[in-house]
Amino acid sequence: MNESAAPATAPVKVDIWSDVQCPWCYIGKRRFEAAVESSAIAVEIEYHSFELAPDTPVEYDGTPTQYLSERKGLSVPQVEEMLTRVTDIASSLGLDYDYEHIHQTNTVKAHELLHYAKAHGRQLEMKERLLEAYFVTTEHVGRIDDLATIAASIGFDRADVIEALESSRYLPDVKADMNTATQYGIQGVPFFVIDGKYGISGAQESETFANVLAQVITERDA
Amino acid sequence: MDAATTPRPTMVLQPLGDPAGDSCSGDACLIVDHSTQAIVNRRIDEGLI
Numbered sequence: 001m002n003e004s005a006a007p008a009t010a011p012v013k014v015d016i017w018s019d020v021q022c023p024w025c026y027i028g029k030r031r032f033e034a035a036v037e038s039s040a041i042a043v044e045i046e047y048h049s050f051e052l053a054p055d056t057p058v059e060y061d062g063t064p065t066q067y068l069s070e071r072k073g074l075s076v077p078q079v080e081e082m083l084t085r086v087t088d089i090a091s092s093l094g095l096d097y098d099y100e101h102i103h104q105t106n107t108v109k110a111h112e113l114l115h116y117a118k119a120h121g122r123q124l125e126m127k128e129r130l131l132e133a134y135f136v137t138t139e140h141v142g143r144i145d146d147l148a149t150i151a152a153s154i155g156f157d158r159a160d161v162i163e164a165l166e167s168s169r170y171l172p173d174v175k176a177d178m179n180t181a182t183q184y185g186i187q188g189v190p191f192f193v194i195d196g197k198y199g200i201s202g203a204q205e206s207e208t209f210a211n212v213l214a215q216v217i218t219e220r221d222a
Numbered sequence: 223m224d225a226a227t228t229p230r231p232t233m234v235l236q237p238l239g240d241p242a243g244d245s246c247s248g249d250a251c252l253i254v255d256h257s258t259q260a261i262v263n264r265r266i267d268e269g270l271i
Contacts, residue, residue, distance in 0.1 A: 022246045052246055068251075185231025188247030199235030202243020212238045 011042035012216055015193040017050040017181050018127075020110045020141055023086045023097065026131045028190040028203030030093040035209030041217060046118075047127050049111035049177035050189045058142040060104045067104045090135070097135045105142025108174060110134075113147050115170035116161065122154075129154050195220075 014032075018025040036043050053071075060067060068079045087097045110130055117126030133139040133150050140146040144165045152158040164170065184193065192200040194216055200209070 019246070022251055024244045024246050024251070027244070052251060180233075183231060183233045184235060185233075188245035190245060193235060194238070197236055198238045200239040200243065201237070201241065202239075202245035204239045204243045208239050208243075215238065 009042070011044040012213060013195050014043050014045045015048055015196075016045060017048045017177070017186050017191040017193075018189050019050050019052045020107045020114075020130045020134050021104075022050075022052060022189050023090065023135065024203040025190040026095055026135055027086070027090055027093060028192075029127075029131065030095065031203055031206045032192070032209050034206040035213060038206065039210040039213050041213045043213070045124060047114060047123055048180065049114065049174040050181055050186065050191070051107055051111065051174075051178065052189065054106070054108065056104065056106045058106045058109075062104065064099055064102050064104050095136065098138050101138035102134065103138060103140045103142070105140060107141065108171070109144055109147055109165050110141045111174045111177075112165055112168065112170040113151060113161065115173040116164045117151075117156070119170075120156070122156075125154055126151070 016029075016032075018029075056067075062070075065076055065079045065083060068074060068082075069076050072079075083097075083099045087099060090097045114123055114126055114130065117123045129150060130141055134141050139150060141150070144162055147165060148158045148161045151161040181191070184191075184199065186199075186201075188201060190203060194200065194212065198212070198216060200212060204212075
């Protein structure tokens with residue numbers, strides 16, 4: 001028995017570094033999902049934490065427009081033009097970003113919640129729910145109480161979530177993901193690591209993702 | 223972080239796909255100019271072109 005070759009039917013492992021407040025991450029998620037569907041290639045997806053702005057306060061009174069304007073020294077009209085561009089692209093994929101009402105916040109607790117969900121075998125569902133909460137329904141994703149409400153909306157035990165987040169039980173897992181990102185040289189998200197060997201940076205077009213998956217399968221069989 | 227302070231990767235990946243894929247980096251997500259057919263199509267639909 002050849003123990004070194006992966007079986008042809010083994011799913012392609014896809015590790016995705018992502019932040020809840022990353023607009024390209026949600027767009028990339030949809031494009032990747034479309035590629036998986038069109039290619040009919042079996043994948044096993046696992047999300048990993050990447051904090052884009054770890055020093056953002058949990059309570060930030062301004063809008064993302066004001067935050068970007070302040071942090072990057074851009075004029076508000078410049079920022080608004082940028083956000084309109086990404087909103088248009090998101091809209092073409094059925095994602096209705098509401099930048100006027102988004103709560104700019106610190107996402108470390110959201111990442112801890114994703115690890116909590118992973119421990120319960122439901123990370124993918126939680127990832128989708130958190131992205132929708134931040135960009136579309138504009139729920140607060142930085143406060144423990146709000147995160148518990150979000151988790152409860154998809155059937156998790158609210159009290160258990162609160163306990164897990166208040167104790168920071170999954171913070172080491174968040175930090176471990178950040179450390180791995182550093183080891184891979186990941187500086188932007190979304191970032192896809194395929195079968196532990198290949199790296200794809202950014203929200204590629206679906207066709208590009210599908211071609212990559214096909215290439216990975218072909219190289220496995222070679 | 224600048225080039226002098228950015229840690230060198232210790233796990234090397236083979237890059238695939240378009241190296242210019244849209245992504246967020248740094249301390250806030252800047253959305254650079256990016257033209258896609260989706261945007262053009264939408265503007266055509268809205269009579270802006």
